[in-house]
Amino acid sequence: MRFIQFSALTIVASAALATTAHAQSDSSQIVIAVPQFPTPKNVKTDGGETGVIGIQISQQIVSDLRTTRAIYPTGPDGLRHYTPTEAGAPLYPNWSGIGAGALVTGYVQGRDDGRINVVCYLYDMKTRREMTRKGFAVAATEWKRAAHRCAGAFYTAVTKRPGLFDSRIAYVAATGSRTQPVKRIALMNWDGTDHSYLTQGEVTVTSPRLSPDGEHVVYMSFAGGLPNIRIMDSDGSNDRQLLQSNSMSFAPRYSPDGRRIAFSMAVDGNTDIYVVDANGGYPQRLTTTPGVDTSPSFSPDGRQIVFESDRSGTQQIYAMNSDGTGQRRLSFGGGSNSAPVWSPDGDKIAFSRWNGSIISIGIMNASGGEDKMLTSGWQDDAPSWSPDSEWVMFQRTQQGTGIGSLQMVSIGGGDPKPVATPQAAADPSWSGVVQ
Amino acid sequence: MIVRALILASAFVASMASAQDYQPFPPGPEQQPAYPQQGYPQPGYPAVQAPVLAIPVLEQDLAVKAGSNTVRFGRDSYVLTPQSQATLTAQAQWLIQHPFVNASIEGHADVRQTRDYALALGERRAAAVRNYLIASGVPPEQLQIVSWGRERPTSNSVHDATWLQNSRVVTVLKQPPQQPQPWLQQPQTLPQPQGYR
Numbered sequence: 256m257r258f259i260q261f262s263a264l265t266i267v268a269s270a271a272l273a274t275t276a277h278a279q280s281d282s283s284q285i286v287i288a289v290p291q292f293p294t295p296k297n298v299k300t301d302g303g304e305t306g307v308i309g310i311q312i313s314q315q316i317v318s319d320l321r322t323t324r325a326i327y328p329t330g331p332d333g334l335r336h337y338t339p340t341e342a343g344a345p346l347y348p349n350w351s352g353i354g355a356g357a358l359v360t361g362y363v364q365g366r367d368d369g370r371i372n373v374v375c376y377l378y379d380m381k382t383r384r385e386m387t388r389k390g391f392a393v394a395a396t397e398w399k400r401a402a403h404r405c406a407g408a409f410y411t412a413v414t415k416r417p418g419l420f421d422s423r424i425a426y427v428a429a430t431g432s433r434t435q436p437v438k439r440i441a442l443m444n445w446d447g448t449d450h451s452y453l454t455q456g457e458v459t460v461t462s463p464r465l466s467p468d469g470e471h472v473v474y475m476s477f478a479g480g481l482p483n484i485r486i487m488d489s490d491g492s493n494d495r496q497l498l499q500s501n502s503m504s505f506a507p508r509y510s511p512d513g514r515r516i517a518f519s520m521a522v523d524g525n526t527d528i529y530v531v532d533a534n535g536g537y538p539q540r541l542t543t544t545p546g547v548d549t550s551p552s553f554s555p556d557g558r559q560i561v562f563e564s565d566r567s568g569t570q571q572i573y574a575m576n577s578d579g580t581g582q583r584r585l586s587f588g589g590g591s592n593s594a595p596v597w598s599p600d601g602d603k604i605a606f607s608r609w610n611g612s613i614i615s616i617g618i619m620n621a622s623g624g625e626d627k628m629l630t631s632g633w634q635d636d637a638p639s640w641s642p643d644s645e646w647v648m649f650q651r652t653q654q655g656t657g658i659g660s661l662q663m664v665s666i667g668g669g670d671p672k673p674v675a676t677p678q679a680a681a682d683p684s685w686s687g688v689v690q
Numbered sequence: 691m692i693v694r695a696l697i698l699a700s701a702f703v704a705s706m707a708s709a710q711d712y713q714p715f716p717p718g719p720e721q722q723p724a725y726p727q728q729g730y731p732q733p734g735y736p737a738v739q740a741p742v743l744a745i746p747v748l749e750q751d752l753a754v755k756a757g758s759n760t761v762r763f764g765r766d767s768y769v770l771t772p773q774s775q776a777t778l779t780a781q782a783q784w785l786i787q788h789p790f791v792n793a794s795i796e797g798h799a800d801v802r803q804t805r806d807y808a809l810a811l812g813e814r815r816a817a818a819v820r821n822y823l824i825a826s827g828v829p830p831e832q833l834q835i836v837s838w839g840r841e842r843p844t845s846n847s848v849h850d851a852t853w854l855q856n857s858r859v860v861t862v863l864k865q866p867p868q869q870p871q872p873w874l875q876q877p878q879t880l881p882q883p884q885g886y887r
Binding site for chain 1: 711752766768801802804805806807809810811813814817818822836837838842843844845846847848849850858
């Protein structure tokens with residue numbers, strides 16, 4: 256029953272997302288034909304026969320692209336079949352009658368090692384030029400991720416923006432009572448599919464952050480009694496402590512190249528920001544004020560860090576170079592401002608603001624100024640950017656029950672849309688996409 | 691004299707909580723503690739170890755003698771009010787009288803802070819309480835601090851009227867870590883223990 260409810264909510268969420276995207280880019284819609292992928296030789300694999308995988312991949316690409324509506328996909332039903340050799344050199348006259356602006360071709364090939372090759376192309380039908388291509392050797396059971404990446408590459412070729420289809424969301428799933436909660440780190444695809452739990456709830460965990468390549472999760476755990484940062488692979492294996500320290504450490508976040516982790520450490524009532532190699536080692540201290548400096552987030556070029564500090568008396572947003580120099584205040588828009596996150600395109604900073612009665616999500620320019628509040632819930636915090644910098648996902652806490660849920664709001668405005676999760680949810684982290 | 695008073699006081703508390711069979715330290719050979727034993731069992735030795743102290747009973751005693759095991763704060767504040775200082779002075783006296791029990795100073799922030807700042811603020815409050823207790827004479831090694839941030843609210847509901855109740859520091863008593871005893875690690879060089887003398 257819970258599963259049915261979950262699926263239904265996912266569909267509602269996806270549909271809601273599609274409608275809004277539609278409103279943004281209706282005029283420049285492009286029709287893309289996606290015939291089914293052929294296979295040179297139909298062989299059995301762990302993920303099914305390669306011929307069937309070819310049909311499934313083309314269906315997945317269509318359903319991915321359909322959520323954007325910057326692109327109108329057609330197929331795979333009703334389109335002509337072609338051979339794998341034609342995939343790299345389409346016979347344009349044979350496709351001219353379908354009324355599409357662009358054509359997707361590709362093929363699926365079984366490999367001797369049991370994996371499969373997935374190759375996909377996008378052709379402009381007017382200029383008869385190749386727009387982009389992708390090729391992957393993946394485990395046969397991972398065909399869906401190859402399809403997501405193909406769809407993402409097509410979306411990027413058309414719109415010049417990263418596609419969301421291969422992105423994932425880590426968050427904290429909460430069950431139990433509020434005074435004795437059970438918290439587990441959960442991971443799902445951006446559309447709510449492939450949901451899994453990475454920790455099993457023995458200890459309280461918070462703030463999961465995906466590495467830029469999506470392979471690792473860094474998070475804070477109360478394992479051992481003291482809050483400390485831990486790191487694990489994104490399937491939950493290889494879990495280990497990041498630092499050898501007797502002080503509590505928290506608020507971890509990856510640098511854009513995935514090599515460093517910025518975090519805060521509290522020593523005798525003073526919290527400062529440090530940065531450490533993602534493999535561990537000796538941390539470098541970046542701030543030295545006696546107040547609380549926390550919630551660091553790197554700029555996409557890795558050269559700057561935005562963070563919050565109460566050195567002025569209230570929490571405000573500051574930025575500094577990634578070696579700790581050049582610290583300057585960015586937020587002057589009133590209230591106390593916290594939890595800043597730099598957008599993936601580098602232009603904006605999302606934050607949450609306490610105005611004395613509610614906490615809401617806002618965005619401002621990366622150089623400060625032009626504050627714009629996006630939500631007006633009782634308590635909206637923990638913002639996280641979508642890979643295309645068009646959406647901010649956040650945690651909404653309901654007044655009274657205190658139950659948390661994930662919501663996402665477009666930076667263009669409009670009402671936030673719920674993101675379906677099986678249980679109460681907090682602390683979202685939206686991964687980037689591998690180009 | 692102090693020890694005798696302590697034993698009497700403890701016996702009084704134990705009689706109040708009859709379900710908890712509290713043992714004064716150290717127990718006689720004929721009265722084994724009723725609590726689960728942690729220890730280092732060695733073949734050929736009787737199960738005689740330091741007793742596991744009755745933490746719930748001691749916490750009740752602390753709350754009665756010091757007035758409370760909790761001090762509260764205003765939003766964003768880590769300043770100890772005069773009322774908090776009086777409570778902590780009494781807690782310090784209790785801790786000095788009970789050197790065999792450790793205390794974990796657990797700081798909390800209210801649920802309307804952002805998550806990272808709540809952790810930092812809880813730590814800052816806990817550090818303020820620890821420093822006050824040390825200044826009042828409690829040995830530093832008896833104390834450790836931890837911040838729960840906003841992860842452990844006191845009540846199941848949040849309203850504008852109640853959320854600030856979560857800004858608090860709680861003194862939680864802990865069994866001190868058991869030290870391995872040398873005579874248990876080298877049984878072959880030592881005679882069989884003959885019980886307590």
